[in-house]
Amino acid sequence: MQKTIAEINEKIKSGKATVFTAEEIISVVEEKGVKKAFEEVDVVTTGTFGPMCSSGMFINFGHSNPPIRMSKVSLNDVPAYAGIAAVDAYIGATEHSERLGMQYGGAHVIEDFIKGKDIVLSAESYGTDCYPRKDIKTIINKNSVNQAYLFNPRNCYQNYAAATNSTDKIMYTYMGTLLPEFGNVTYSTSGELSPLLNDPEYRTIGIGTRVFIGGTQGYVAWEGTQHDPDQERLENGVPIGGAGTLALIGDAKKMSSRYIKAAIYEKYGVSMFVGVGIPIPILDEDMLMKTAVRNRDIQTVLVDKSGRENLNIKLNYEQLRSGYVEIRGNKVHTAPLSSLRLAREIAHELKKQVQQGEFMLTEPVEKFKTKGHRLNKLEDREV
Amino acid sequence: MKTIKVSLQYSLNSITTPLVSNLIRKFNVEVNILHANISLNKIGTLIADITGNDQDIQDALDYIENQDGIRYKLFNKKLIWQEEDCVHCGACTAVCPSNALTMNKDTWCLEFSKEKCLVCGLCAKACPLNVMSLQA
Ligand code: SF4
Ligand code: SF4
Secondary structure (H helix, E strand, C coil): CCCCHHHHHHHHHCCCCCEEECCHHHHHHHHHCHHHHHHHCCEEECCEEEECCCCEEEEECCCCCCCCCCCEEEECCEEEECCCCCCEEEEECCCEECCCEEEEEHHHHHHHHHCCCCEEEEEECCCCCCCCCCEEEEEECCCCCCCEEEEEEEECCCCCCEEECCCCCCEEECCEEECCCCCCEEECCCHHHCHHHCCCCCCCCCECCEEEECCEEEEEEEECCCCCCCCCECCCCCECCCCCCEEEEEEHHHCCCCCEEEEEECCCEEEEEEEEECEEECCCHHHHHHHCCCHHHCEEEEEECCCCCCCCEEEEHHHHHCCEEEECCEEEEEEECCCHHHHHHHHHHHHHHHHCCCCCCCCCCECCCCCCCCCCCCCCCCC | CEEEEEEEEECCCCCCCCHHHHHHHHHCCEEEEEEEECCCCCCEEEEEEEEECHHHHHHHHHHHHCCCCEEEEECCCEEEECHHHCCCCCHHHHCCCCCCEEECCCCCCEEECHHHCCCCCHHHHHCCCCCEEEEC
């Protein structure tokens, strides 16, 4: 038996869809069995809330009088990319303030913008016949600008390597502070609740999929950068480490600072927590089984962030979440970096929206490739 | 009765003094060891809460002061956790040396145990949202 997205949407519209989160569905399937559960369940919701460096915001400031063709732009002293049309710019989440360094960055500008705060815009230009003005310093906020949307080239890593440190020195990384001599292990996914771990072969998530992003509805715009579906997989289709990624887009003016938060990793730099949730239509029993994946069925690799040692250790998320794992016979303390607490909140919020007919599901406009996708490296070549 | 938090630094070869039991016997104070890193022929650290009345605590500190090779430092700061701004990511639990910060395995909320805190400040640096700070 099959269900279509159109049929599921009919149920959502009439407020009759049966929805569970990707954590709840596990016991539903265990109790009712696959057949019965499939008959009853229409949608499973997922969620994640983790630091996602590859994020940023396009913004159109509107034209001043006299007009300026901005060639250099900063927002609260954080440089934004202005090599596009006259009053368009892109502020990247990881850019640092020219004045405060990594104490304040692009992600803080984005969070402040979403909160509705005033932001100082400084722009310079060389002046043209049609855009004579050479500089401007003014105040903008979300009511004053035209479009402002997050366009995040890489969000929602399907899975991610856990990190540790074999050296005798502390390491400050985007995977948090790693203590010397395998002093700790950090990991960053919401495991069985994570969007792409519940649709490991991208059957329902593709280009055009409507998603919950930062508290509003946005879309999958493209495959994310470094999308790498050819990653080694377990029998259940779940990749061991890295793999799929999503490029996401959403209206920053409608987002909430509860689900977008600037982050500073000590001696590393600025990043941004992005909250994402994706509803998965339960089209058939296979899809149901995929969403019933458990932490112990999801593995990742453990990587020495110093690059010194090839540890050859695979861990599942039940082990990682237990608080301790074993490395070469020693008990090592584990710590998460992405918030399961917020990921759950997002999955529940999305569940509520689908139940109340406020969030309709989409058929992907185009599906992602699952094979034949080589991840290139950057070579040092003679110029 | 009050409780103070002290860090004791032992220089080489000073660990032969039965300091903790002397404190308890002579000065009628309670000593709760929070963290100890002491071994023969090495310099060592011991972090403890000392509880007693004002005079006894002062006498105990004076006694420590008079021991060869042992120095004490009072912790007069405390850790402030702005809980309402915490996103419960867990990054701080990666560095906490005393398990004062742990994730609740049901709710996956951060939990902070003031008693176990050594006021080392590592979590304040590791927190990506700056919601942990040391204050006097
Ligand atoms: S690192 Fe900061 S935000 Fe994350 S759990 Fe700890 S205190 Fe909360
Ligand atoms: S200051 Fe922070 S890291 Fe240090 S012991 Fe206290 S809670 Fe743990």
